[in-house]
Amino acid sequence: MKKTILACIFLHLAIWVVHAQKVDSAYVNHMRAYYDEHFNDPTNPIVLTASDTLLDMAIRCNDTVMAKIALGAKLDYYYYGQGENRTDSIIAGVNRLKQFARKVQNPELYYWAWAARLVNYYIKQGEYNIALVEAEKMLREAERDNLKSSIAECYYALANVYAAKGLVKKSQEFMLKEIELFEKTNVVRYNISCQYSDAAKIYIDLGEEEKAPELLKKALKTVKSPYHEVTAKLVYVSLYLAQGDKEAARQVLEECRQMYAEEPSLKRHIHYFYDVELDYNWRVGNYNEALGILAVREAELKKINDLMTLAALRKTKADILWEMNRKSEAADLYRDFLLEQKKEKEKSEEVTTGEFATILNLQRLSAEKQQLEKISQEKQLQNTRIILFSVVGILCIVVVFLLQQRKLNGKLHKSRDKLDEKNRILIEAKEELRKAKEVAEQSNWMKTVFIQNMSHEIRTPLNSIVGFSGVLVDLFEDQEDIKQYVSLIESNSKLLLKLVGDILDISALDSNIEINHYAVDVNACCQASMDAAGELFSKDIKLIFEPACDELIIDSNYSYIVQVLDNLLSNASKFTREGSVTLAYEVKEEEKQLIFTVTDTGIGIPADEQEHVFERFVKLNDFSQGTGLGLSICRTVAEKLGGYLIIDKEYTQGTRFIFCVPMQRI
Numbered sequence: 001m002k003k004t005i006l007a008c009i010f011l012h013l014a015i016w017v018v019h020a021q022k023v024d025s026a027y028v029n030h031m032r033a034y035y036d037e038h039f040n041d042p043t044n045p046i047v048l049t050a051s052d053t054l055l056d057m058a059i060r061c062n063d064t065v066m067a068k069i070a071l072g073a074k075l076d077y078y079y080y081g082q083g084e085n086r087t088d089s090i091i092a093g094v095n096r097l098k099q100f101a102r103k104v105q106n107p108e109l110y111y112w113a114w115a116a117r118l119v120n121y122y123i124k125q126g127e128y129n130i131a132l133v134e135a136e137k138m139l140r141e142a143e144r145d146n147l148k149s150s151i152a153e154c155y156y157a158l159a160n161v162y163a164a165k166g167l168v169k170k171s172q173e174f175m176l177k178e179i180e181l182f183e184k185t186n187v188v189r190y191n192i193s194c195q196y197s198d199a200a201k202i203y204i205d206l207g208e209e210e211k212a213p214e215l216l217k218k219a220l221k222t223v224k225s226p227y228h229e230v231t232a233k234l235v236y237v238s239l240y241l242a243q244g245d246k247e248a249a250r251q252v253l254e255e256c257r258q259m260y261a262e263e264p265s266l267k268r269h270i271h272y273f274y275d276v277e278l279d280y281n282w283r284v285g286n287y288n289e290a291l292g293i294l295a296v297r298e299a300e301l302k303k304i305n306d307l308m309t310l311a312a313l314r315k316t317k318a319d320i321l322w323e324m325n326r327k328s329e330a331a332d333l334y335r336d337f338l339l340e341q342k343k344e345k346e347k348s349e350e351v352t353t354g355e356f357a358t359i360l361n362l363q364r365l366s367a368e369k370q371q372l373e374k375i376s377q378e379k380q381l382q383n384t385r386i387i388l389f390s391v392v393g394i395l396c397i398v399v400v401f402l403l404q405q406r407k408l409n410g411k412l413h414k415s416r417d418k419l420d421e422k423n424r425i426l427i428e429a430k431e432e433l434r435k436a437k438e439v440a441e442q443s444n445w446m447k448t449v450f451i452q453n454m455s456h457e458i459r460t461p462l463n464s465i466v467g468f469s470g471v472l473v474d475l476f477e478d479q480e481d482i483k484q485y486v487s488l489i490e491s492n493s494k495l496l497l498k499l500v501g502d503i504l505d506i507s508a509l510d511s512n513i514e515i516n517h518y519a520v521d522v523n524a525c526c527q528a529s530m531d532a533a534g535e536l537f538s539k540d541i542k543l544i545f546e547p548a549c550d551e552l553i554i555d556s557n558y559s560y561i562v563q564v565l566d567n568l569l570s571n572a573s574k575f576t577r578e579g580s581v582t583l584a585y586e587v588k589e590e591e592k593q594l595i596f597t598v599t600d601t602g603i604g605i606p607a608d609e610q611e612h613v614f615e616r617f618v619k620l621n622d623f624s625q626g627t628g629l630g631l632s633i634c635r636t637v638a639e640k641l642g643g644y645l646i647i648d649k650e651y652t653q654g655t656r657f658i659f660c661v662p663m664q665r666i
Contacts, residue, residue, distance in 0.1 A: 031057040031066060039069070042076040042268060065190070068109045071097050075117055080268060087125070094118045111150040114138050115157035123164045131161045149187045152178045156195065168202055175199045193219045193228035197235045204235070209242045226263045230256050234276045241283050253280055271297065278316070287324045291317065311340040465489070515557050515640050519666050522552040522561075522594065526583055529565035536573040537581065546584035554594060555664040560637045564645070567630040568598040568657050576602035576654065587663065596659040597648070604655050610647040634659070 034057065038050040051073030058067035075093035078086045094113045101110035115138060122131035135157040142150035155178035163171035175195050182189050189195070196219035200212035216239065219232040233256050240249035253276065260266045260273055274297050281290040294317050301310040318333035530545050537543055565583065572581045579601025586595040605613060612618055614635045617628040631645075638645040641661045648656040 028061050028063065031061060031063070035066065035069065036265075039073060039265075042073070042080040045077075047073045047077050067104075068106075068112060071100060071109070072113065072117065075113070079117055079121060087121075090118065090121045107145070107147050107150050108153075111138060111142060111147075111153040115153045119157045120160060123160055128161060128165045131164070132158075135161050148181060148185050149189070152181045152187050152189055155181065156191070159195075159198075163198075168205065172199055172202045175202070190224060191228070193222040193224065194231050196222065197228075197232045201235045201238060204238050204242050209239055212239050226259060226266055227269055230259045230263075230266060230269075231272065233259075234272060237276050237280060241280060246284050249280055250284075253277060271300070282316075282320055282323075287320050290320050294320075311337060314340070515560060517555050517557060519553055520556045520558045520561065522554060522585060523547050523550075525558060525561045525565065526585065526596075528562050529569055530583060532566055533569035533573065536570060537576075540578050541573075541576055542580040544580055544582040546582060548585050548587050552587065552594075553666045554661075555666055556641060556661055560641060561661065564634045564637050564659055565596065565598070567634045568659065571630060571657075572598055572600040572602065572655070575604075576600040579654070592663050593643070594661050594663040596661075597656055598659070599651065599654065599656040601654040604652070605647060607649060610649065613647075614645075 031054065034050075035054060038044075038046055039054070041047075051070050054073065055067060055070035057063075058070050072093075075090065075097060078089040078093065094117050097113035097117075098110050101107065101113065115135065119131045119135050119138070122128070122134065135154060138157065139151065139154035142154050155174045159171045159174035159178070161171075162168075162174065175198055178189070178195055179192070179199065181187055182192050182195075196215045200215035200219065203209060203211040203215070212235070216232055216235055219235070220229065223229045223232065233252050236252045237249045237256070240246070240252065256273055256276070260270060274293055278290050278293045278297070281287070281293065294313055297313055298310060301313070314333050315337045318330045318337060321327070321330035321333065526545055526547065530543060534543060569581065569583065581598070581600045584597050584599070586597070588595060614631050616632045618632075619628040635645045638659060638661070643659070643661040645657065645659050648658055
């Protein structure tokens with residue numbers, strides 16, 4: 001049984017490993033395809049964003065080579081880019097790469113960034129002495145760390161510097177050192193094929209072409225990219241031309257042309273092909289083709305402002321024109337070349353002077369750095385002592401603090417016990433208050449129910465008294481004294497009925513009833529109130545209705561609007577002895593409000609009493625009829641409808657009430 005279980009476990013592990021390898025392989029292929037798609041032209045701005053994506057892919061796959069390419073992409077954008085003042089960007093990019101390389105413990109990336117980008121950039125700028133200082137500094141650091149592959153990278157950088165300075169033999173010396181280190185140790189050199197090719201080219205240029213074939217064979221054997229292969233084949237073209245085999249040179253040149261046409265990644269190195277093609281056409285006597293190639297190269301060099309290479313090509317052009325017997329044109333170009341050489345020499349002297357000044361500054365800065373480091377160490381030692389004494393002092397303070405804290409904790413425990421006792425008393429008091437509140441609410445509810453029930457029961461017999469009082473008035477129409485008594489009974493019964501009605505309204509409004517909304521004809525509301533109030537006014541008072549429009553239907557409550565208007569008109573009838581009472585309304589479309597106004601020419605209300613009259617059971621004239629509840633009910637109804645009821649303080653000819661309700665047309 002155990003063997004079976006172990007066999008199943010091993011089988012699952014094997015399947016998982018195979019699956020993981022397939023996933024990793026697919027991811028690597030995707031990463032390579034992404035690189036081929038976006039990194040053919042390092043000067044394309046898309047490289048700046050695509051490099052971040054590629055770096056993430058490389059980190060996931062632990063692909064050091066692709067990580068180096070991704071991290072160097074932004075640096076290459078400036079390295080291969082156009083324009084001036086790129087030095088700061090190059091230095092910053094190199095430092096970023098070096099820091100990353102230290103972090104991931106990748107010395108290959110560290111020295112590649114230093115040599116292939118910083119040193120080479122100084123070479124491209126013509127600052128050869130600074131490039132040499134950087135290369136030698138790099139070599140010393142690599143030898144101190146005893147890193148063979150990094151030493152090889154330094155040899156490569158020194159070879160490039162000496163080649164740029166025109167010291168071909170010295171350049172070849174470091175190339176051969178790098179090749180020897182590669183062949184005698186297990187150092188991995190990605191670009192070793194190019195070193196074989198470059199060393200072979202130097203032998204050809206020095207007239208020792210018999211030493212080149214062996215190096216070129218090794219170059220083809222160690223190729224790792226199309227660039228390595230095409231570089232070796234271009235050197236073969238030079239070798240065949242030196243040996244006088246023009247047909248072989250032509251065939252290899254055509255192979256190289258085909259490779260550049262089929263491989264997009266070779267686009268950045270097309271100038272190497274142009275140089276070899278130019279040399280081939282010149283040597284075989286195809287002068288016009290050579291001049292055509294020169295024209296293309298000159299246009300490219302003008303575009304990137306490479307004046308040094310441009311001057312060298314003009315010298316080549318002069319040589320070709322001289323051989324074509326166009327000696328006048330050649331002489332002009334020779335003259336221009338000599339002038340350029342003179343300017344370049346002067347510029348080189350200035351640059352050299354500046355470089356030496358820079359080197360001296362670097363040395364001075366290095367000495368100052370060492371002095372500052374010594375001062376920093378002394379200060380750090382002093383700071384360490386201060387910190388040590390401070391820690392001891394802090395520990396003493398902490399001990400004292402802990403002792404004090406212990407005493408405080410004892411006091412806090414006692415205080416907490418007292419607080420718990422007080423909290424218990426408060427909780428008991430809170431419970432008693434809650435019960436008292438419930439009793440009070442129950443009493444209030446019972447009071448409200450009692451008032452409502454009693455008011456309703458009183459209202460029923462009052463309705464009978466009022467009704468039959470009216471009948472008695474009609475029966476005793478001819479008997480003036482009896483009619484007077486009966487009329488008095490009728491009026492007081494109506495007053496008592498209104499009092500009961502007000503109490504019922506107050507109880508209903510206090511119970512938070514919901515007001516139903518439906519279609520209301522505003523003109524009908526006003527007319528109903530006018531008709532009901534007509535009998536309250538004497539003939540000396542003119543009752544006026546001023547509608548704002550012929551018809552207005554809104555969503556509101558007919559009964560409550562009429563109730564408010566009835567109360568306002570009734571109130572106006574009590575205090576107006578002459579003049580007029582006007583009911584009007586105004587429509588405010590923007591504010592969506594309907595404004596009713598009841599204006600009279602009565603005695604008015606003093607300004608300091610205008611808010612007081614809306615309180616319950618308040619009457620400014622104690623001898624006037626009424627309960628003092630009407631205006632309070634009106635304001636409560638207005639607020640229930642979503643509006644308001646106020647007195648117009650600016651009107652001084654009597655009293656004007658403003659009754660506002662929300663307006664939603666139907």
